[in-house]
Amino acid sequence: MDISIDHVSKSYGSQKAVDNISFTVKTGEILGFLGPNGAGKTTTMKMITNYLEIDAGNITIGGQSVQAGTMNNHIGYLPEHNPLYLEMPIMDYLAFCAALQKVPKSNIEDRVRAMIRKCGLDVEKHKKIGELSKGYRQRVGLAQAMIHDPEILILDEPTTGLDPNQIVEIRDLIRDLGKEKTVILSTHILPEVEATCDRILIIDKGKIVADGTAATLRKQAQGQQLLRVRIEDAPLNLAYEAIKSLPTVALVDVLQEDSCLLEIHSHPNVLSNREVFRLCVQRGWVLAEMTSMETKLEDIFRDLTVS
Amino acid sequence: MNPSWIIAKRELGSFFDSLVAYILLIAFLGFSGFFTWFEGNDIFIRKEADLRVFFGAAFWTLFFFIPALTMRQLAEEKKTGTIELLLTKAVTSRQVILGKFLACLMLVGIALLFTLPYYMTVAQIGNMDHGATICGYIGLLLMSAAYISIGLFASSITNNQIVAFLLALFIGIFFHFLFDVLSSSMTGWMGELFSTLSLSRHYDSITRGVVDTKDLIYFGSIIFLGIALSEIAISKRN
Structure with a gap:
């Protein structure tokens, strides 16, 4: 019924x-x-x-x-x-x-x-x-x-x-x-x-x-890609500025200063993983970690209900 | 099976599980027995083979005991939230009220059954007016039914059992003797009105051995009104 x-x-x-x-x-x-x-x-x-x-x-x-x-x-x-x-x-x-x-x-x-x-x-x-x-x-x-x-x-x-x-x-x-x-x-x-x-x-x-569904809600709430990146052998502020100036990147958060761990939010519907990789190759930085993050349901819930 | 009957059976069971039934039975039989056989104007002094004294004692004992039975019926269900479970099942508000009414009436009925030995004993002693005695029992049952419906109404409008108990007594006291007092102190149509409203007058007229249609209509109206108002009170759920 x-x-x-x-x-x-x-x-x-x-x-x-x-x-x-x-x-x-x-x-x-x-x-x-x-x-x-x-x-x-x-x-x-x-x-x-x-x-x-x-x-x-x-x-x-x-x-x-x-x-x-x-x-x-x-x-x-x-x-x-x-x-x-x-x-x-x-x-x-x-x-x-x-x-x-x-x-x-x-x-x-x-x-x-x-x-x-x-x-x-x-x-x-x-x-x-x-x-x-x-x-x-x-x-x-x-x-x-x-x-x-x-x-x-x-x-x-x-x-x-x-x-x-x-x-x-x-x-x-x-x-x-x-x-x-x-x-x-x-x-x-x-x-x-x-x-x-x-x-x-x-x-x-x-x-x-x-x-x-949980999947469509994720998509709806965050059409943007979220990357966690750790770069070695690079000064933090230089890496921060360089990544921020990439055309596909919307926002960069520093998660850990000493190990240069960054969170990269892309613009909606574009991916930045290739751009970040190329940048590191160009500058000779070591890309120690790059993880694509899934938006958690908690975040969707918070986004929608906290105003 | 009728839902009212299912609810009535559960309620009656819970009276016996929670000792309420035993306390009520013992206290009722104790009080009414004491006044019937031992105290004051008892059967042996009157030297008449009838149960008038018992009916007088029961008239007062039931008046106080019935609110104690009815007070938890709806107030507690509302307080603990079990009323929500009950009413979201395939049961109407009316069936719930009728079930609870029946359970209380059955318990009073059981209490009255235990007084049958009084009847049999007195019938042995002398020449008894059986008609009047049966009428007396009918009168007690009708009065109980009226007070049960008043008690259920009091219980339906509050979450607090004490409030329900006091409210039932407060409403009851008008019917039990205040209307009677008022009617004897007033004349004309006011006196008539209060005399008609007085439960004790109707009860007396039945225990004298005459069950009049007027009395039946009177008790029927109180029972109906109490049940209908309780139903309205628990149907309103905003």
Whole structure:
């Protein structure tokens, strides 16, 4: 089922939380929702799950508006702070969620068992939720979201509180699910988006500032080549001036003065590696290092959201 | 299965898991039993085979205990955020409220079931008016249902259980005796109005052994209003 968000706005009092955003997510796609704190990620997710009312615009799932409330049992939702009934045993809680999500009575036990296996809760399954550590509670949260095998999964920061091994497990789980389902997940952890998501959506102050795969975002944000160069046997200021005067070079940064380590930003859509090499040959300098740098997602994120 | 019923079963289970149910049952049976059998104008002094004393005691005990049952129902869910999980499942606000209403009413029902031995004992002692006694139980159930719906409403508009408890008592106290006091001190249409609003008058008329349509409409309206207002309160999510 596709999710389509159409010119949606939402304000809290005079503060605009979400400002006229539109995007669609297709079946089999994992969308990573990125943004600084207070950017409107959670608000958008709450509107998709019909927990919050929409001020303007419309959200449809499989062509049906979510505001009718009839789509709820097609959605699996893990809210931000993972609220749970702490006094309930895990198995009872999952069975309760399954019953509410209209899982047929004869299937409930099988589904509960399957989710306990899938989310690695086997050892703890007889405990009450309140006795579990944060990571295990997070797993219970994921298990309740997936208990009815929903077509759509909305996960608000699914890996918070998990240890590195668990994070890898949960990522694999999400990637696996994402093959046939529509998944939207929000996170602050940038490598996580790269590792899990097919598509990245960055929002800031309620507006979408970037939309695309990690690769296209890189291209978009930095059409320029970035080189790290170390030159030996050359006076620093001479090398600096010479490189700076090359026609393809836009900017030179000195990273280390004593070893003459420079960072060279090229003009958009031209390459400077050959020019730098020729220059060194001409002057008789030794080119000890030349590395083409990839723009990090962190930098893209910072560029787009810090203004 | 109906979602309200699923929620009601969970809530009833959590009453028993959290000891709330046991405390309530023991305290209710203790108080009402004490006043029925031992203290003041008890059954042995009256020398009449009826449960009037018990109904009088239960009338007050339930008045105080029901807000303690209802106070956490919605306030806690709102505070911990579990209401979000509940309402994003295939459940409507009304089904949530009805489920919680049913759970509280069932617990009160269980408490009243435990007083059946009173009934049987008194029936052994003398010639009992069975009709009036059954009416008394119906009156207690109707009154409880009314206070549960008031309590749920109080719980639906706050995140704080103490506030919910006090608010439920505050609203309840008008119905329980303030309207009655006002009606006897006023004449004319004002007196009529307060007398109609007084829950104790309707309760008395039922325990006397007559279940009038007027009384049923009265209790029905309070229950309906409480549930409808709670539903509005938790449906508004801005």
